[in-house]
Amino acid sequence: MLRTAFVAARDRQRLGEIVAVLIGYGVNKVVERLGLVHVARFARRKAPRVDVARLSQPQRVRRAIEALGPTFIKLGQILASRADLLTPEWTDELAKLHSQVSPIPWEKIRPQLEADLGGPPAEIFAEFDTTPIASASIAQVYRARLHSGEDVIVKVLRPGLRKIIEADLRLLAHATRIVVAEWPEFGRYQPQEQMRHLAGGLYGELDLVNEARNCELIAAIFSDRDDIVIPKIHWDWTSERLLVQEFIAGIPPNEPARLDAAGIDKVLLAQKGTDAFLQMALIEGVFHADPHPGNMLAMTGNRIGFIDFGIVGRLSERRRTQLLMLIASMVKEDADGLMAVLLDWTGASNPDLTKLEASSQAFITRHAGAPLNFGVLITDFMTMARENDLAMPTDLAILFKGLVTADGVMRQLDPAFDLFAAAGPTVKSRLTAQFSIRGLRRKVEAVGAGLFGAASELPTLIHLMLVRLKQGRVTVEIEVKGIDKLTRGIERAAARVAVALIVAAFATQLAPRFMDLGTPAFVTVGIGVLTLGIGWLVLLGRNK
Incomplete structure (x- = not known):
């Protein structure tokens, strides 16, 4: 049980706050199952008074998560994309989570900002607007202008946030260990893997230098393209808690009237956006993990601007090949290929192959001959995985979330948009490169290098084995006739x-x-x- 005796003294206050929120929103079962009833006796007095009688269990959990702050909001957003783990009533509700919060007053932000800038904003910038243009659970964003005349945005980490998030992560890690030990039936939900993903994402967002580096990494991918715009980083004023970068003026794709007034070719923009995302994911193996309308801007001259690189996804060469095979299987309506990719991804050792084969064939039948809506397709695919007790790897869950989000944005630009059709040239190019003579040669060289490495380690392994045999004074003689x-x-x-x-x-x-x-x-x-x-x-x- 999660007794306070095993919780560091510095985290006990935060634990009491968490329990109070859970009680206030009627999520008592979690409190009971984690053995926190003794904490609840003291926390009940501080519990928020919320009328939850008419709320479903998913609604109660979602509202409790929002009240608990950025750590839990991020966890909820991760789970919202896991249709392979949770039923639609849960994923649909968790998808409503938002990280927009009331802004912190300027007087509370200013001391930290001045410390990170090395002086008052009025001295560093020619202009600085103290009213934030955006306020999220992690940071607030302001508009400013450099003395050189460049317009910039100034992103400031919320004061005191790291301390709270680190306490939350310690408590969640402790709770995860208890869940794994006490309730093996929760193993399918991959609690430890979810915790690693959560911690990695949050620590990445808590360091704005990480976001700046991600931004430059993506910018390097499109350095030869004028139609893809990535903001320039101003490193003189960028640090762990502060990010200063070029301001990009654009129109969100979900504002059609403004797009039309600006003369934007929405169909062309949808194609360009898809091409850019697939180039990142399928060719470079690094991609924007949250391409929602606020992070993809339509610009004059039918250009696209990408902003906010707090989280990027990464795919290994093997994953990219698997994704290509999945797309090929879906387009060619190949149920066997679909099943093979799914088994390869999940690493399942003992699935019900008869059931999985029937599910794969039913999936192909449902979508055969119909316009391929990628969002619906991926949700159905992950539902198929859940119904067969298969869980997707975290990196692919991140990619699918990004692809579904991008697909939704492109459909706002072009209602007739078909991601599979748009992906055709990129997929064909990637497959051609992989299975050309040069691509095959690289694979052979990689195998040869692996075999050489194994052979070079063989003398060391034999020596170690002999030392251990001598130490144990063990002599083994085996004779097999006709060997x-x-x-x-x-x-x-x-x-x-x-x-x-x-x-x-x-x-x-x-x-x-x-x-x-x-x-x-x-x-x-x-x-x-x-x-x-x-x-x-x-x-x-x-x-x-």
């Missing part, structure tokens, strides 16, 4: 299996799957491998 004959038989069988698998892979999966995507080099390699493989199998069959 040479057995070894040759195993090697021959392994060769047959390996060649057969390669031939089968090229013959039944890869070649037909990508032939229509324009990869002539890969098809040529495939035909060559098929010919050599079949010939080798015939020779192996004769030399029994």
